[in-house]
Amino acid sequence: MRLKTLKGVSWMRKHWHTSFCSCCDIEGVPVLEEATSALNYLFDPKSVAVVGASTHYNKWGYALFFNVIRSFRGRVYAVNQRGVAPFGYKAYRRVTEIPDDVDLVAIIVPAQSVPEVMEDCADKGVKVAVVITGGFRETGEEGRRLEEDMLRAARRGGVRIVGPNCMGVWSSTSNLNALMAPIDPPDGSIACVSQGGNIGVSILGFAERRGVGLSRYVSCGETTDVQVEDYIEWFGRDPKTKVIIAYIEGVSDGRRFLEKVRRVAPHKPVIALKSGKSEKAAKAIGSHIGAVAGSHEIYRAAFRQAGIITVDDLPELFDVATAFLTQPLPRGNRVGIYTAGGSWGVVATDACVANGLNVVDLPREVIEEIDKLLPPRWSKANPVDSAGDRNWDNIRKVPEVLLRSDAVDALLLLGFVGTSSWYIKFSEDIPEAAKNMMEKDEANIEAMVKWRKEYPKPIIVATFSEEERLLLRLRERGIFAYPTPERAAKVLAKLVEYKQFLEKLGS
Amino acid sequence: MRLKTLKGVSWMRKHWHTSFCSCCDIEGVPVLEEATSALNYLFDPKSVAVVGASTHYNKWGYALFFNVIRSFRGRVYAVNQRGVAPFGYKAYRRVTEIPDDVDLVAIIVPAQSVPEVMEDCADKGVKVAVVITGGFRETGEEGRRLEEDMLRAARRGGVRIVGPNCMGVWSSTSNLNALMAPIDPPDGSIACVSQGGNIGVSILGFAERRGVGLSRYVSCGETTDVQVEDYIEWFGRDPKTKVIIAYIEGVSDGRRFLEKVRRVAPHKPVIALKSGKSEKAAKAIGSHIGAVAGSHEIYRAAFRQAGIITVDDLPELFDVATAFLTQPLPRGNRVGIYTAGGSWGVVATDACVANGLNVVDLPREVIEEIDKLLPPRWSKANPVDSAGDRNWDNIRKVPEVLLRSDAVDALLLLGFVGTSSWYIKFSEDIPEAAKNMMEKDEANIEAMVKWRKEYPKPIIVATFSEEERLLLRLRERGIFAYPTPERAAKVLAKLVEYKQFLEKLGS
Structure with missing residues (x-):
């Protein structure tokens, strides 16, 4: 049994649960120890049972069971109280009827039945229950009572709960898609x-379509038991994981959250999208997961202190994560910009300045070196605008001049690749021109790949296009590109922010 | 001849050319009258000559000539001083050698040769010259002199100049792609x-890939002659044009600009992306088009007063334009949100509040009506969260309840369509489920198309996905969807802003 009553629980209640508190500790139910070992079973189970596996294609229990059986490498069991199971699987009426050990259970039956299912899970010795079902505390008094019954049953058997009111779990190492x-x-x-x-x-859709790899994913729902920070802590120790992203509506215990995450952030970047900025949104969170969102300003300050990188929207969450995966940290905020066109340079400069980046004045020797490469009409300043020049060999040398300069901490490339996209449809009409563009783009991509290895500076590409084909083509070469200079500048600013956080820690 | 010396030119110089001034009027050269008639020839020429048409696939004069001959319905002439022309066309060494009338000339030869070419254009009676060539005033004193020579030659013959340092023109009615x-x-x-x-x-790439139709496009470059406001004025009178978008770095004459645009904005929405917010970017504009960017705050205030809708980045320019094309104006800022999931509702609420929209408290009767359609776990408030319910028939009725309510000025739909995208790849494995999702999405799209006709309120869709396939599928049905709630909320806020501008005008 992994139950114990922590010392000082009343102190915790009083001091930790302050502005963040939406905790639902139950009178008389002991607090559990750390969730780490249970999460090993969540992300690497040997066996999974789906309670509520359904034969009807319009039921969530059908879709979830389908995903488990088509992906998971371990044993899978269907539990259905009417004794029918989809895809020719044997149906167990109760979890306790399953003859083998069950590590992980996904529960997708009406809320009224969940406490009873959880009693079975406790009896069976299940390690983790992912409760998909909603309709608990977020719906009012009866829901809260059901949630307490569920939690009490789980604690009796040491079952840890993911959710309730969540949408499942995914893990790369066990090939689990629940x-x-x-x-x-x-x-x-x-x-x-x-x-x-x-x-x-x-988030998952974004990852699938953009070819961005995940190690783990968990929809943590109302976090009645395992908390957001428990997952982050586990990710922190997970060798498969290099960058952690989180969508957070509200945490149950602010101090616990910060203490755990603060230990992770210096080693692995933790990037968070925190919603509930407005009072209206905080109210919506209440009806969504029954949590108190807390003051957004308190969150922002606390997150910053803990080294959590916050972002403003969903695309940015991925933008920043991919940058941390593929870019070194910049020494400072001085950006060198190469652009194939003046207006791209102008809007990128606006974006950089708005994000606290320094579009640095280039030293004389850098200007002179570029002067030898570009025609006289080039901008003679940062952004370095090649002004429509078509001498690709020379242009390719220009960003490297910036990368070599001590005055430049990071490079922003605008319009450096992508032109060939426009020519694909004309590759029969003007084959030489199309081939020329393809070769130019390919050589430029190769140059970027080479620079990535040679220069320990961020090299960020803005495509000025949301074209998926182009973004994926770059992705295949290990380059995550950003469709607008605003997104590219934000990414770079977050790398700078994290670097500054680390320096502050070190000083 | 369309030359005349305007009365009060010195007063204009003194008073109009204040904070915005980057005008390059030349001593002794008379000011031209309005550009309207010349722009008729720009967007609907009968004949086009390309000066600098090149046989080499890596030259701009090759690409531009290719685009003209493959698109334009009228007569096309290649001018090349070496007497060679691409694609088997006859090469004229000078514009004056062309035997027929020439309405429009595109010039793509080195800056040094442009004044001479312009003399020929003046002699030939060319109506408009699109000067692609760069290297004029933005590069310093010699460039400025060349620009003055070019302008003087043009004015002699009444030739109007688009550019210089621009990237051409496109027009739907004449099928012109220059x-x-x-x-x-x-x-x-x-x-x-x-x-x-x-x-x-x-912008063009965005339009092509997203299937967003254009009527006209002009890259106006350094606007040495025809100004940004001249194009906007012409678009204002153009029956093909319903919405006007502009990317602006700096205008030559602020008062003239505002007076012209102010007359257009109440009839056709004018949406502008103004760059040069920061000092650094303003400097980049100087080296890009030789213009003085002016104080961004002055621009913002002036634009607002003139009814110009300003946006923050390139995707937003299109987001807002498509909304104006397809949505009625809302009576006010009260938004009703339908969402298939709580968290989508939360982030959308944040986005709405941040953009000045009111996520309105729903009247009791609306709550009661929705209560009959959704299971008890729904949010009972705005955002209306169906909380994972799968009764599609009922769900489809929910947004209509919001649309019917007098308390709601606009509808925001989250997760209402798009689920089927995930099922396409499994249509053989789970055909019934895939078909179910396809039918649900199709029925929901049909419902939206119906509502669009029946309710004079904006109905804005956020897909929570940047998937091009989904966006295009909706586009084919006349629905422009937005990939994030932030983008959807911004769009809605701009519709409200324009409505308020019109109301203020009317009062």
Whole structure:
């Protein structure tokens, strides 16, 4: 049994649960120890049972069971109280009827039945229960009572709860897809915890379509038991995970959250999207996961102190995560910009300045070196605007001049690749021109790949295009590109922010 | 001849050319009258000559000539001083050698040769010259002299100049593509003037890939002659154009600009992206088009007063334009939100509040009506969160309840369509489920199309996905969807802003 009553629980109640508190500790139910060992079973179970596996294609229990059986490498069991199971699987009426050990249970039956199912899980010795079902405390008094019954049953058997009111779990190492949405992100190094199931679906979809690899994903729902910080702590120790992203609506215990995350952030970047900025949104969180969102300003300050990088929207969450995966940290905020066109340089400069980056004045020797490469009409300043020159060999040398300069901490490339996209449809009409563009883009991509290895400075590419084909083409070469200079500048600013956090820690 | 010396020119010099002034009027050269008739020839020429048409695939004069001959319905002439022309065309060494009338000339030869070419254009009676060539005033004193020579030659013959340092023109009615980039936006109702050629390329690419139709496009470059406001004025009178978008770095004459645009804005929305917010960017504009960017705050205030809708980045320019094309104006700022998931509702609420929208408290009767349609776990408030319910028939009725309510001015739909995208790849494995999702999405799209006709309120869709396939699928049904709630909320806020501008005018 992993139950114990922590000393000083009343002190915790009083001091930790302050502005963040939405905790639902139950009178008489002991606090559990750390969730780490249970999470090993969540992300690497040997066996999974789906309670509520359904034969009807319009039921969540159908979709989730389908995803589990088509992905998971271990044993899978269908539990259905009417004794029917989809895809020719044997149906167990109760978890306790399953003859073998069960590590992980996904529960997708009406809220009224969940406490009883949890009693079975406790009897069976299940390690973790992912409770997809909603309709608990977020709906009022009866829901709260059901949630307490569920929690009491779980604690009796040491079952740890993910959720309730969540949308499942995904893990690369066990090939586990216990989600409702049939989405398959590639294997990778980003771990994600999302307090919103549908935001999580968007995150997974983004990862799948953009070819951004995940290591783990969990929709943590109302976090009645295992908390957001428990997942982050586990990700921190997970060798598969290099970058951690989180969508957070509210944490149960602010101090515990910060203490745990603060230990992770210096080693692995933790990037968070925190919603509930406005009073109206905080109210919506209440009806969504029954949590108190807390003051957004308190969150922002606390997150910053703990080294958490906050972002403003969903695309940015991925933008920043991919940058941390593929870029070194810059020494400072001095950006050198290469652009194929003046106006791109202008809007990128606006974006850099708005994000606290320094579009640095270039030293005389850098100007002189570029002067030898570009025609006289080039901008003679940062942004370095080649002004429509078509001498690709020379242009390719220009960004390297910036990378070599001590005055430049990071490079922003605008319009450096992508032109060939426009020519593809004319490759029969003007084959030489199309080939020329393809070769130019290919050589430029190769140059970027080479620079990535040679220069320990961020090299950020803005495509000025949301074209998926182009973004994926670059992605295949290990380059995550950003569709606008605003997004590219934000990414760079976050790398600078994290570097400054680390320096402050070290000083 | 369309030459005349305007009365009060010295007063204009003194008073109009204040904070915005980058005008390059030349001593002794008379001011021209309005550009309207010349712009008729720009967008609907009968004949086009390309000066600098090149046989080499890596030259701009090759790409531009290719685009003209493959698109334009009228007569095309190649002018090349060495007497060679691409694609088997006859090469004229000078414009004056062309036997027929020439309405429009695109000039793409080195700056040094441009004044001489312009003399020929004046002699020939050319109506408009699009000067692609750069290297004029933005490069210093010699460039300024060349520009003055070019302008003097043009004025002698009444030739109006687009550019210099621009990237061409595109027009739907004459099927004219006189651009360097081989991009083909669909025929439509958005007219665009861009002071940045490469930003323009991004705009055109966006339009082509997203299936957003344009009526006209002009890269206006350094606006040495025809000004940004002249194009906007012409678009204002153009029956093909319903919405006007502009990328602006700096205008030559602020008062003239505002007086002209002010007359257009109440009839056709004018949406502008103004760069040069920061001092650094203003400096970059100087080396880009030789213009003085002016104080960004003065611009913002002036634009607002004139009814110009300003946006923050390139995607937003299109987001807002498509909304004006397809949505009625809302009576006020009260938004009703339907969401398939709580977290989507939370982030959308944040986005709405941040953009000055009111996520309105729903009247009791609306709550009661929705209560009959959704299971008890729904949010009972705005955002209306169906909390994972799968009764599609009922869900489809929910947004209509919001649309019918007098308390709601606009509807925001989150997760209402798009689920089927995930199922496409499994349509053989779970055909019933995939079909179910396809039918649900299709029925929901149909409902939206119906509501669009029946309710005079904006209905804005956020897909929570940047997936191009989904966005295009909706686009084909006349629905422009937005990939994030932030983008959707911004769009809605701009519709409200324009409505308020019109109301203020009317009062």
